[in-house]
Amino acid sequence: MRFLMVFMALGLLLAGCPGDSGSGVADVDEGLEAPEPAEESPLPAEEAEETPEEVAAEPEEEPEIAEEEIVHWGVGVTEEDEDEGHRQLQAVExxxxxxxxxxxxxxxxxxxxxxxVGELGGTYIETLFQDKVCPGESTYWTSPEGDEYRIKVFETAAGYQGYEYWADVAVYKQG
Structure with a gap:
């Protein structure tokens, strides 16, 4: 029986039961502190992030001049004229x-x-150039003055019964 009591006492000690004080809180020596984390070495100047104040103080870089200048971005549309019963072409200048x-x-x-592409002359438009361009493709045209243009089609729609069709087109002046 004595053996059983010693065995139980040993089991309680190994199981982490509180000792003589009866509290489950361990005493900590306040003289010992956790080590502070190591300071990160500062990044080189070219890799360091800039503050918003630094960014605002710097002069903005001039944008690069592109080879092309957009002269028109829009939608060419035809629509049915109810009074005359025919399609009216819409030209984009x-x-x-x-x-x-x-x-x-x-x-x-x-x-x-x-x-x-035509030359504007009152109510009549003289055709200077024509082509078929699919979405995502471009065609090129040189004006009588020698200016070069790129015409790019982005999207097309056939419309309802052949009316109200449109094409999303951009015209770029090259140079």
Whole structure:
């Protein structure tokens, strides 16, 4: 029996039961402190992040001049004229010329735009250039004055029953 009592006391000591004080809190020597984390070495000047004040104080860099200057970004549209019962072409003007979306072709996988560039002259537009351009593609045209233009089609839609078709087109002046 004595052996059993010693065995139980030893089991309680190993199990972490409180000692004589009866509290489960261990005494800590306050003279010992946890070590402070090591300071990070500062980054070199070129890698250090700038504060908002530093960024605002720096002069802004001049944007690079692109090879192309956009002269028009828009949508060519045709619409049905209720009074006359026919399509009215809508021309988009750029640098004294007109860009017209004559038609949307039934090409696969997307419809392409049949475009025309003309010279404005009152109510009549003299055709100077025409081409078929599919979405994502560009065509190039040189004006009679020698200015070069890039015409890019981004998106097309055939519209409802052949009316109200449109093309999202940008005209860039190269130079």
């Amino acid at each position: 750029f640098d004294g010329y007109a860009l017209i979306v004559d038609d949307i072709t039934d090409d696969y996988p997307e419809p392409c735009a049949a475009i025309r």
